[in-house]
């Protein structure tokens with residue numbers, strides 16, 4: 436065996452060993468989340484697909500597992516406190532885990548962090564420090580605080596205890612649903628997939644583990660091509676939990692040696708997966724949590740045999756959910772958006788709305804723009820968004836509108 440193979444094997448064995456210990460720390464402090472078979476996704480995949488629902492986990496994501504183990508061990512030895520940098524699920528995971536052991540926590544977030552996230556993290560008992568415009572600046576500040584106050588820094592993924600905590604998912608799944616042939620896992624910095632593959636290769640020998648990252652930050656796909664960790668440009672994504680610029684040093688070694696492949700999904704795939712899970716399964720997930728399902732519906736992954744998808748988190752913000760729903764409904768022809776130019780006179784808009792109402796369609800939004808540059812004076816450009824049972828109804832409405840002198844088109 437080559438030296439790097441020996442090292443990767445040692446790491447995986449160590450994560451496996453620690454994960455069995457991690458179970459005892461997590462029990463009673465985190466939820467034993469359900470594993471459910473999804474008939475919709477099974478029929479799309481052409482094989483049995485089960486979902487491990489970490490969106491129902493305490494704090495809304497799997498990110499509480501690693502910190503519960505890591506901080507639990509540190510607390511046994513007595514520590515002054517812990518510090519982390521995050522504007523996402525790691526913040527809440529660390530805050531919750533620290534509070535559950537009575538340990539003080541400081542979370543550094545960028546100044547631009549959404550107010551809802553700041554509030555949620557404070558509600559779990561953390562002291563929140565807003566610092567820096569981008570994440571890297573918050574990270575630097577967190578490391579300084581660790582130094583200044585003698586606190587332990589909790590890394591979001593490149594830490595054996597964090598990976599071992601994540602690996603407890605596989606112990607639970609094997610008790611709940613037996614062994615799987617394929618496991619599909621969302622990938623950010625790689626801590627989740629490293630924990631999962633290290634345990635799964637022991638409990639489910641022969642299993643294929645496949646990673647899914649966002650096209651907006653394809654760090655593992657690029658690093659695997661290069662054979663060394665590389666840093667990529669990261670853009671904004673609906674799957675913000677998957678946006679890390681580079682793999683961890685440890686996670687890269689484990690993914691390289693034990694993960695079968697890593698694929699990417701784009702924003703449309705993620706949105707479609709979120710919509711599908713919500714509409715068919717009544718499961719609310721965030722973009723990162725939907726990545727595994729996105730890989731199946733986009734055919735980036737062809738699941739073989741009994742397949743488990745880790746649905747890693749459910750902390751979606753409500754504005755992104757609203758967009759995902761509207762785009763999904765529009766794709767299915769259940770929300771329509773039509774535009775036309777009408778005389779800017781009392782009663783004209785009413786005439787248009789009356790026709791839509793006669794088809795029993797509910798209006799979602801109206802944009803009435805009389806200052807539009809391409810509209811002649813005395814006219815107004817009107818865009819109407821409405822709910823509709825199907826596309827056919829939209830065409831019938833457009834026909835009726837034209838007949839009444841309102842030439843509207845689908846926008």
Ligand SMILES: Cc1ncc(COP(=O)(O)O)c(C=O)c1O
Nearest residue numbers: 524623624625626627676747748
């Ligand atoms: C919901 C969710 N899924 C997946 C990930 C990716 O985990 P990792 O960075 O360990 O690969 C994250 C990371 O924050 C997350 O919040």
